[in-house]
Amino acid sequence: AKKSARGSVRVFDESMDGAIRFRRAIEGGLSNAIEAGELRLVYQPIVSHDTLEVVAFEALMRWDSAEYGSISPAMFIPIAEESNLIHDLGDWVLGEALTMLERWPGQYVSVNFSPRQFRRPNFVGHVVERVDRAGIAPSRLQIEITETAIFDDAERAADTLYRVRQMGFRIALDDFGTGYSSLYNIRKFALDCLKIDKSFIDGMGRERESAAIVQSIIHLGRALGLEVVAEGVETEAQVQALRIAGCSHLQGFHLSRPIEAARATELAEARFIE
Numbered sequence: 447a448k449k450s451a452r453g454s455v456r457v458f459d460e461s462m463d464g465a466i467r468f469r470r471a472i473e474g475g476l477s478n479a480i481e482a483g484e485l486r487l488v489y490q491p492i493v494s495h496d497t498l499e500v501v502a503f504e505a506l507m508r509w510d511s512a513e514y515g516s517i518s519p520a521m522f523i524p525i526a527e528e529s530n531l532i533h534d535l536g537d538w539v540l541g542e543a544l545t546m547l548e549r550w551p552g553q554y555v556s557v558n559f560s561p562r563q564f565r566r567p568n569f570v571g572h573v574v575e576r577v578d579r580a581g582i583a584p585s586r587l588q589i590e591i592t593e594t595a596i597f598d599d600a601e602r603a604a605d606t607l608y609r610v611r612q613m614g615f616r617i618a619l620d621d622f623g624t625g626y627s628s629l630y631n632i633r634k635f636a637l638d639c640l641k642i643d644k645s646f647i648d649g650m651g652r653e654r655e656s657a658a659i660v661q662s663i664i665h666l667g668r669a670l671g672l673e674v675v676a677e678g679v680e681t682e683a684q685v686q687a688l689r690i691a692g693c694s695h696l697q698g699f700h701l702s703r704p705i706e707a708a709r710a711t712e713l714a715e716a717r718f719i720e
């Protein structure tokens with residue numbers, strides 16, 4: 447019995463070790479990824495529901511690692527977020543996204559900022575400087591944050607968001623409905639947009655609960671004068687249900703998958719999803 451107990455301890459140790467080694471490897475790979483040119487952005491259209499006009503693109507990171515192959519941001523962003531790497535990655539993303547704005551006629555770009563980026567000292571000053579240098583109108587940059595970014599220190603977050611808004615940037619609350627104290631957050635903070643999490647859109651056709659939640663978020667958003675984006679729209683049935691519910695904007699594979707920069711520019715010029 448003793449032996450097997452020790453054996454299982456060793457197995458546990460080895461798997462811990464493996465997890466740590468894997469993380470270190472990803473960290474190492476990521477820290478070279480920018481210089482190695484392994485990162486790129488893809489752009490997913492956000493369209494207005496009534497006309498299917500493309501009003502914006504969400505910038506999404508892709509990492510094609512020479513060593514590990516294509517790695518999902520869902521995997522590497524949390525690892526970057528636990529180290530200072532997230533700042534370099536975030537700066538790179540912002541630079542790329544601002545370059546795209548010069549090529550698009552009028553759309554805005556929606557960029558994901560991790561909680562750690564958002565809490566960085568002088569976050570606002572930093573973004574302002576980048577946007578100024580690019581000569582871009584602040585209203586063409588939407589800052590997407592999740593409720594985790596504001597959860598820890600709501601007072602400081604409120605102050606940051608207020609300044610972000612005063613500088614003329616747009617603010618979207620991402621994955622809305624999945625975080626803590628959602629209602630508190632939208633009462634307290636200056637926002638432009640709510641993005642309804644995909645899980646509610648998925649559930650809409652199946653459960654009364656999800657449909658009711660989607661409907662209430664849309665009502666709430668409209669009453670507060672916010673844009674409401676349904677995320678992860680995959681079917682025509684969802685498009686119809688969201689029309690009836692009065693949802694102003696759509697994003698998801700049914701409208702368009704995330705696309706390469708050159709195609710995004712073509713679509714930006716065409717202005718409408720066919």
Ligand code: C2E
Binds near residue numbers: 506558559680698704
């Ligand atoms: P997110 O911000 O919630 O982004 C939406 C995710 O849903 C994207 O996954 C997108 O490709 C995917 N998606 C969009 N429409 C559909 C659909 O109809 N069906 C399905 N199944 N999926 C859909 P992606 O690109 O893999 O990104 C995953 C997450 O990684 C993002 O979730 C975001 O949290 C993070 N991320 C991606 N790029 C960045 C970045 O530049 N900075 C930061 N901080 N995080 C990023």
Ligand code: CA
Binds near residue numbers: 504558590620
């Ligand atoms: Ca997002």
Ligand code: CA
Binds near residue numbers: 620621641643677
């Ligand atoms: Ca989201």
Ligand code: CA
Binds near residue numbers: 621
């Ligand atoms: Ca998400």
